Structure formats: structure tokens, C-alpha cells
Amino acid sequence: MRVLLTNDDGIRAPGLLALCREIRTIADELLIVAPLTVQSATSHGVTFHQPLMTETVEVDNDIGVAVDGRPADCVKLAISHIWPERMGGMPDLVISGMNAGANVGINVIYSGTVAAAIESAFLGVPSIAVSLHLGRGKPRFDLAAKHAGRAFKSILTHGLPDAHACLSVNIPRCEDPVTAAEDAESIARARAGSGASPRSSSSPGEDGDFDPSAEMPIVVCPMNIHGIADQYTRREAPDGSPYFWASGGGLDFHDTDPDTDVDYLFRRCITLTPLRYDLTDHSVIDRWRGLVGQGDDAAPSE
Secondary structure (H helix, E strand, C coil), X not given: CEEEEECCCCCCCHXXXXXXXXXXXXXXXXXXXXXXXXXXXXXXXXXXXXXXXXXXXXXXXXXXXXXXXXXXXXXXXXXXXXXXXXXXXXXXXXXXXXXXXXXXXXXXXXXXXXXXXXXXXXXXXXXXEEEECCCCCEECHHHHHHXXXXXXXXXXXXXXXXXXCEEEEEECCCEECCCCCCCHHHXXXXXXHCCCCCCCCCCCCCCCCCCCCCCCCEEECCXXXXXXXXXXXXXXXXXXXXXXXXXXXXXXXXXXXXXXXXXXXXXXXXXXXXXXXXXXXXXXXXXXXXXXCCCCCCCXXX
16 A cells, blocks of 8 residues: 655654654655645635745655645645656655644544545545644644554555545544643643643543553544534734734534534543535535526536
8 A cells, every 4th residue: 555644734744653653554655745834724725926936855764745835735746746757657645744732523624634635535536634622631642643654554454535536533542641840831832842732622521541552433423513602812012013813722612512523522532524525515505506596507508
């Protein structure tokens, strides 16, 4: 199996390195093409008005290509040029991650990690986006990668997904507990170094003891569709101009429906959600045709 690995936290992010080591156990060929810098929450943005500079770099004793662009840029460039030139043909699978922070619920809309996977599926290469839920402790990407590897093997049991398939996998918290010697500032620095927000995304009652290496069930489920409870802190610049700083948690939703990805993630299940890039609401097409007076014979002739 030939695998293209990308992410949105940057080519040197610890989540990508951990996932790279795990993918080597299941892939015959692996190529890393990832953003040069952190591109979290850039969604599906692409670059048109400036060049996409590339740089060959060493990644965990392997060769990778850093792209000074966004995650979707990386996949578009990799599939159209970099992979054919370096590897020949096309990859069999694109894996995006492992993101420092869960991508569940409406967060899939904002996620650069998911956008890279969706771009791959759109271009005809099946993909898997992988994200790790972060709590208050230091993330153990190595353990999370082992859980992701088990999910990969389960997904690939019956062969590769369909060409345009995109699967989003979220791993529950895998972390070392915070000790008395570790202050909030040191944890925030560690999180920022992984590409994550310095704020935790734990939910009330979710800080009990757990074994991060214990096997967790894999659950196929839909995404939660309730909005995030946005919070902003108002501040003033030295000249008195007001500005706002996002201060909410990434998983603070207005509500969480049972048996959705958010629900299962907090119940320490590995969630697997099939995604699609067709945003058409097919259920109301006929209704809108009627509202605008479009009959069966209203389509323009060729």
C-alpha cells in the first residue's frame, strides 16, 4: 500500500511524527507532504495569488516535502505533481494528521486536517483524517498513534475504501497527568508546540482516571451538528482601539446529541465518521424548483 501523509500542524509536528512511525508498519511506500508552518483552522483554503514554495526536509529519518501553503494546497500539489514525480503513479491512500485537538461536530468545517482529507477524496484518492482529543495533561501522541493504527487495520480489513471516500477518526485523550511540579504555563507551552490551542477541551466530569494505553471501542457515528458556544474576550490596544481574542473551548457546544461523535469521544470511544464533499441539500431540490417555478420542461436546451 502506498500512503501520502499530510497534516495541518506543520511538517515537524509531534502528531505527524508519531503517525508516520505507525503508518510505516502497514505501508509499503510512504511520502510526507505537509505544510511548512502551523495551519490549524484554515479550513479548505487554497493559494492562488502567491507561489507555493517547497522544501525537502528530513522527517524522522525519512524525506518529506514542506509546502509553504495550506493543507488543501499540500494535497493538490502532492497528487498532481510531487507524488507522480517522486514515486510514480498515484497514492493508494491519503492520511491527514494526527491533529493536536479533536475534530468532531461542526469543527470538521473549520479543520485543515479534515480539509486535506476531503481534498484527496475529491481528487479520487480515499482518505482518513486523524485527530487526538487534548485535555489538561501532556499529550501522548505515541500511544494515540497506536490506537489510530488499530483503527486503520479495522478500516482496511476488507481492502481500501472507495476512491472518493473520506473517513474522520478521532482518538480520545491520551496523556500524562499533570503533576504538582508542572504549572499551567509549562503545559500551555507544550500544547502550543504541538500546534494545539493552549486551552484544554475537556468536558465537565471528564477528568477521572483512565489508562491511555487501554484498548478503546471503535464506533461508527454521525457528527454532532450543534454550534459552538463562541466566547471572546474584549481588550484594548495601546491606542485604545478595541480588539477581541477567542477565549472559548473548542468543544463547548450549545448541545450534544446522543450517539454522535462528540458524545462517543467523551465516553472514550474512537469515533469514525464518513464525510462527503457534496454540500447539496438533495432533500429540498424539488421544493425549491417548485418555489421558483421551474417545471420539468424548464431546463434550458443544449
